[in-house]
Amino acid sequence: MREWWRGGVIYQVYPRSFQDTNGDGIGDLPGIMRRLDHIASLGVDAVWLSPITQSPQADMGYDVSDYKEVDRIFGRLEDFDSLIQRAHALGLKVIMDQVLSHTSAEHPWFRESKLSRTNSRADWYVWADPKKDGSPPNNWPSVFGGRAWEWNPSRGQYYFHNFLAEQPDLNFHNPDVQDAVLDVMRFWLERGVDGFRLDTVNYYFHDEQLRNNPAARRPRHLPYAVNPYDMQEHRYGKSQPENVDFLRRVRKLLDEFPGTTTVGEIGDSHKGLQLMEEYTSGTDKLHMAYTFDMLGNEFSAEHFRSRIRNFFNGAPNGWPCWAFSNHDVSRHMSRWAKYSASPAALARQAAAMILSFRGSVCLYQGEELGLPEADINFEELTDPPGIRFWPEYKGRDGCRTPMPWDAGEAPNGFTTGTPWLPVKSPHSQLAVAVQEADENSTLHFYRKAIAFRKAHPELIDGSMEFFKVSEPLLAFRRSAGDKSLVCLFNLSADPIRVTVDNGAEASLLPFSESAQLARTRLTLAGNAFAFFEETAGSGPLDIKFNRRPKG
Numbered sequence: 081m082r083e084w085w086r087g088g089v090i091y092q093v094y095p096r097s098f099q100d101t102n103g104d105g106i107g108d109l110p111g112i113m114r115r116l117d118h119i120a121s122l123g124v125d126a127v128w129l130s131p132i133t134q135s136p137q138a139d140m141g142y143d144v145s146d147y148k149e150v151d152r153i154f155g156r157l158e159d160f161d162s163l164i165q166r167a168h169a170l171g172l173k174v175i176m177d178q179v180l181s182h183t184s185a186e187h188p189w190f191r192e193s194k195l196s197r198t199n200s201r202a203d204w205y206v207w208a209d210p211k212k213d214g215s216p217p218n219n220w221p222s223v224f225g226g227r228a229w230e231w232n233p234s235r236g237q238y239y240f241h242n243f244l245a246e247q248p249d250l251n252f253h254n255p256d257v258q259d260a261v262l263d264v265m266r267f268w269l270e271r272g273v274d275g276f277r278l279d280t281v282n283y284y285f286h287d288e289q290l291r292n293n294p295a296a297r298r299p300r301h302l303p304y305a306v307n308p309y310d311m312q313e314h315r316y317g318k319s320q321p322e323n324v325d326f327l328r329r330v331r332k333l334l335d336e337f338p339g340t341t342t343v344g345e346i347g348d349s350h351k352g353l354q355l356m357e358e359y360t361s362g363t364d365k366l367h368m369a370y371t372f373d374m375l376g377n378e379f380s381a382e383h384f385r386s387r388i389r390n391f392f393n394g395a396p397n398g399w400p401c402w403a404f405s406n407h408d409v410s411r412h413m414s415r416w417a418k419y420s421a422s423p424a425a426l427a428r429q430a431a432a433m434i435l436s437f438r439g440s441v442c443l444y445q446g447e448e449l450g451l452p453e454a455d456i457n458f459e460e461l462t463d464p465p466g467i468r469f470w471p472e473y474k475g476r477d478g479c480r481t482p483m484p485w486d487a488g489e490a491p492n493g494f495t496t497g498t499p500w501l502p503v504k505s506p507h508s509q510l511a512v513a514v515q516e517a518d519e520n521s522t523l524h525f526y527r528k529a530i531a532f533r534k535a536h537p538e539l540i541d542g543s544m545e546f547f548k549v550s551e552p553l554l555a556f557r558r559s560a561g562d563k564s565l566v567c568l569f570n571l572s573a574d575p576i577r578v579t580v581d582n583g584a585e586a587s588l589l590p591f592s593e594s595a596q597l598a599r600t601r602l603t604l605a606g607n608a609f610a611f612f613e614e615t616a617g618s619g620p621l622d623i624k625f626n627r628r629p630k631g
Contacts, residue, residue, distance in 0.1 A: 082540070082541055083339075083341075084125055084126075084173065084339065084341075085125070085126070085173075085275070085341040085343075085367055085368065085440060086367075086368075086399060086440065086540075086541060087439070087440055087539075087540030087541045088124075088125035088126060088173075088440050088441075089122075089123070089124040089125050089126075089435070089440070089441045089443065089530055089533070090124065090125065090126045090127070090128050090175060090343070090401070090440065090441065090442045090443070091119050091122065091124045091126070091127050091128065091442075091443050091445070092127075092128045092130065092406060092407070092442055092443065092444045092445060093112055093119075093127055093128065093129050093130065093445055094107075094130045094407050094444075094445055094480055095107050095108065095109070095111075095112060095129060095130055095131075095132055095141075095154055096130075096140065096141075096153075096480070096500060097445070097480055097481060097482045097483055097494075097500075097501065098111055098112050098115060098445060098482075098483050099111025099112060099114055099115050099483065099485070099494060100482075100494055100495035100496075100497065100499070101114065103495060103496045103497040104153070104495075104497055105495050105497040105498045105499045105500045106153050106154075106495075106500050107154075107482070107483075107494070108153065108154045108155050108159075109132065109150070109154050109155035109159035109160055109162075109163050110155060110159055112127075112129070112163060113159070113162060113163045113166050115483075115485075116163075116166055116167055116170055116172065117170070118512065119170075119172065120170040120171065120172055121527065122443075122448060122526060122527055122530055123527060123530040123531055123534065124172070124443065124530065125172070125173060126172060126173035126174065126175050126274065126275075127167060127172050127173070127174055127175070128175040128176075128177065128277050128343075128442065129174065129175070129176055129177060130177050130407055131144070131177045131179055131279075132150055132151060132154045132160070132176075132177075133146060133147055133148075133149060133150060133151060133179075134146035134149040134150070134151045134152075135151055135184060136184055136186050136246070137151075137153075138184065138244055138246040138247070138464070139243060139244055139246070139247060139464065140462070140463075140480075141177075141179075142179050142243070142247070142279060143179075143182075143183070143184035143185075143186075143244065143246055143247045144179050144183050144184055144187065145183070145184040145186040145187045145188075146187070146188075147261075147264040147267075148264065148267050157271075160271070161271065161272070164271070164272045164273065165272075168272075173274035173275070174272075174273050174274050175273070175274060175275045175276060175277055175341070175343070176268055176273045176275075176276055176277070177276070177277050177279060178261075178264070178265060178268075178276045178277070178278055178279065179279040179280075180250070180261045180264075180278065180279070180284065181242065181249060181250065181252075181279065181280045181281075181283040181284050182241065182242065182243065182247045182248055182249045182250060182280075182283075183247070183248065183250060184246060184247065185245070185246045185247070185248055186246075189201050189204050189205075189250075189260075190204075190205060190248050193205050193207075194232050194234055194235060194239070195234055195235075196234065196235065197235055197237070203251055203254050204250060204251055204254060204256070204257050204260075205239055205240070205248050205249065205250060205251055206239060206240035206248075206249050206250075206251050206286055207232075207235060207237045207238070207239055207240075208229070208237060208238050208239075208240070208290055209236075209237055209238075210231075210236075210237070210238060216228075216229035216238050217229065217238060217290050218290045218291065218292045218293075218316075219292045219293060219312070220240070220292075220293060220312075220314075220316070220317040221308055221309045221312060222241060222242060222243060222244070222245075222309065223242055223243050223307075223309055223347075223465075224243050224244055224464055224465045224468065225307060225308070225309070225465060225468045225469065228240055228241055228242060228317065229241075230245040230248075240286065240317075242280070242283055242317060242318065244464060249283070249286065250284075251286075252284045252285045252322070252323075252326060253285065253286075253288060253322070258326055258329060262329060262330070262333055265330070265333060265334075266333060269333070269334070269336075269337045269340060273340075274339065274340055274341065275334070275340045275341035275342055275343070275367075276341075276342050276343075277342075277343050277344075277345065278330075278342055278343070278344045278345065278366070279345055280318075280345055280347055281323075281327075281344035281345055281346060281359065281366070281369065282318055282319045282323060282344075282346050282347065282348055282355050282359075283318045283319075283347070284320075284323050284326060285318075285320035285322045285323050285326070286316065286317055286318070286320060287315075287316035287317070287320060289316075290316070291315075291316045292316070293312040293313060293314055293315050293316055293317065294312070294313050294315060295311060295312060295313065296310065296311055296312050296313045296350075297313070298310075298311070306469055306472040306473050307465070307469060307473065310349075313350055314348065314350070318347075318348065319348050319351065319355060323359075324358065324359070324365065327344075327359055327365040327366055328364050328365055330342060330365075330366075331363075331364050331365055331366070331367075332364075334367075341367040341368070342366045342367050342368070343366070343367065343368045343369060343370065343401045343440070343442075344359055344360075344366045344368075344369040344370075345369070345370060346359070346369055346370065346371045347371075347372065348371070349372070352371035352372065352373060353371060353373060353387065353390055353391055353394065354394065355369075355371075356369045356370070356371050356391060356395070356398070356400060357391060357394040357395030357398050358395075359398075360395060360398035360399050360400070361395040361397050361398040362397055362398075363397075367399065368399040368400060368401040368439070368440050369400065369401065370400065370401045370402065370403055370442065372408075372409070373387045374387060374402055374403065374404055375403060375404065375405070375406065375408070375409045375412075376409075376415070377415050377416075379415075379416045379419045379571060380551060380552070380571060381549070381550075381551050381552060381553055381554035381555075381569075381571055382551065384433075384437075384554055385546050385554065385556075388400075388437060388438065388439075388544065388546075389546060392438070392544070399439060399440065400438075400439035400440070401439060401440040401441065401442055402434055402437050402439050402440070402441055402442070403434075403441070403442040403443075403444070404430055404434055404447070405443075405444040405447050405479065406442065406444045406479075407444065407476065407479060407480055408476055408479075409476070409479065410453045410478060410479060411444075411446070411447070411451055411452055411453045411478075411479050412430060412447075413426065413427060413430075413450055413451060413452040413453070414452045414453035415453075416430070417452070419571060419572060419573060419607075420573055420606075420607060421573040421574075421605065421606025421607045422606075422607075423450060423452070424450065424522060425593075425594070425605075425606060425607035425608075426450075426607050427450035427522045427525075428522065428525050428529075428593055428607070429569060429570075429571075429593070429607040429608070429609055431447075431448075431522075431525060431526050431529045432529055432569070432591075432593070432609050433554070433569050433609070435529050435530060435532070435533045435539070436533070436539055436556075436558065436565075436567045436611075437544075438541075438542070438543070438544040438558065443526075444479075445483055446483055446484075446507075447526075448522065448523050448526040449484070449507075449510045449511070449512065449515060449522060449523055450510060450522035451484075451507055451510055452506070453478040453479055454477075454478045454479075454481040454501075454502075454503075454504040454507065455478065455504060456474065456475075456477045456478050456481075456501070456502075456504075458470055458471070460477070460501065460502060461474075461475055461477055462477055462500070462501065463475035463476045463477045463480075477501055480501060481499075481501045481502065481503060481504060481507065482494035482495070482499045482500075482501060482503050483512075484503055484507045484508055484510060484511035484512065485511060485512050485513065486511055486512075486513050487511055487513045487514050488508070488511075489508065490502065490503035490504070490507075490508050491503045492507070492508050492511045493511075493513075510522075528591070529591075532591045536558075536563075536565060537560050537561075537563070538558045538559055538560035538561075538563050538564060538565055539558050539565065541560065542558045542559050542560035542564075543558070543559045543560070544556055544557070544558055545557045545559070547622075547623045549578075549623055549624065549625040550625055551571070551572075552570060552571040552572035552576065553568065553569070553570060553571070553576060553578060553604075553623075553625045554568070554569040554571055555567070555568045555569075555578075555623045555625075557614075557620075557621075562615075563613075563614075563615070564613075564614040564620075565589075565611055565612065565613060565614070566611070566612040566614060566621050566623065567609070567610075567611055568595075568602070568604065568609060568610045568611075568612075568623065569608075569609045570604040570605070570606065570607060570608050570609070571607075572606060572607075573606040573607065574606055575603060575604060575605045575606060575608075576603075576604050576625065577601060577602065577603050577604075578601075578602040578603075578604060578623060578624065578625055579600055579601065579602070579623070579624040579625075580597070580600050580601075580602050580612065580621055580622075580623060581600060581621060581622035581623075581624065582600075582619055582620070582621050582622065587612060587613045587615075588602075588610060588611070588612055589611040589612065589613055591611050592608075592609060592610040592611050593608055593609055593610075594606075594607075594608035594609075595608050595609065595610035597610075
């Protein structure tokens, strides 16, 4: 029997921006519970909750001060228990974000660790003596800008932080630290969660010798990096080989709770796919993982084809979780806008495409509405790197604005108070209520696309074979048993013609969009897609890309 997560569709909720119920302008757990029917109506398998544990909110919950307590802005543990119960009643699994590589500087562990070099948690974090001139021990930078080292006068040492100074990195070389975070995971598993999304899963270990990172090889046409972090090859501050053994400990724990899963976030621009393969191969580490390879600006057949092919060639027994948008990147409707025939066409193609890939899928709240990135003014920013690097980098607030629920004016049913981030146009025009009333809306299409995936097992766990065709056509076959689907996507705004050998006998499925078949000639409009069903009677199809039609 197939495990639910393998090929499953996961819906990510950013709790701050989903639904507020007490008028403080910040989403909460009762609000998520109120909107669970919407999530269930999409046909997804699980909901992933971004951080809800106690935090000073320096990085919007990714700075945890108490791993076993719900932050009061979101509710209480009892609210979480009720949410789990309601989600399970609706057939939804619940995946919880776990931020384990670092804590908040307000966490009791760090408060004790920073007091002296001899206390019981003195080596729970990464501490190092200064150089003779008082400077930090090496050249490691912070992801959010500046040095990754902060001076502590009580110890006369620097502590390491891959992110904000308010987010000190834990020392995973210490077995007691590993035991402590595994205990945190056990706490939530016993409370009924169905798995974890592991934040920055490749950041757990650092090089104990604290060696300097080398300079990155950058193309000459890029004169400078907006963030100096991109100017190094991060060989020593993360992605260390010791990580694999700890992931085995994580998997051993989850195996005690049948039906649970892990999805790891891998942030490494130099070897992300390699780590994804390493961390998910076999059955003794992560269940699945994702990188940022499909969360960037590239939108080409070769890009998608190479990323998928390279992963499965390197880890035939591994498992990916693909995503086009999340809380850390600009929404794909804006990133890929220049390739769109229309916003609606791009939204539908993106949904059909990712739901046809081999692997599991993460959808980000608002993706089902076709929301673009919100245009946030500087004075409205809350995101630390956005504030630091404005205007060259505008931060992550634009993808984190509140979910528009009701028709009419902002904040569109999100709150009765002032929202923590503004609801911007055109989000109001794309609200859930507006799209519910339109059978041709992006929202209705997402339901249709997820149902189509579930109706075709070959899309969930079948093999994947790519056709050798040129840009802008992405073409592949998904097969399971004696059934196969051939999936074609025109990744451009202009129409193209394709020859489908044996097309006269093949079946063009109704799920196809803006596709016209005349015997063996298939015309695909801009951002169109076509699905053919192969059977024993029809024989295999051969796909050849001819040319763009004139006029």
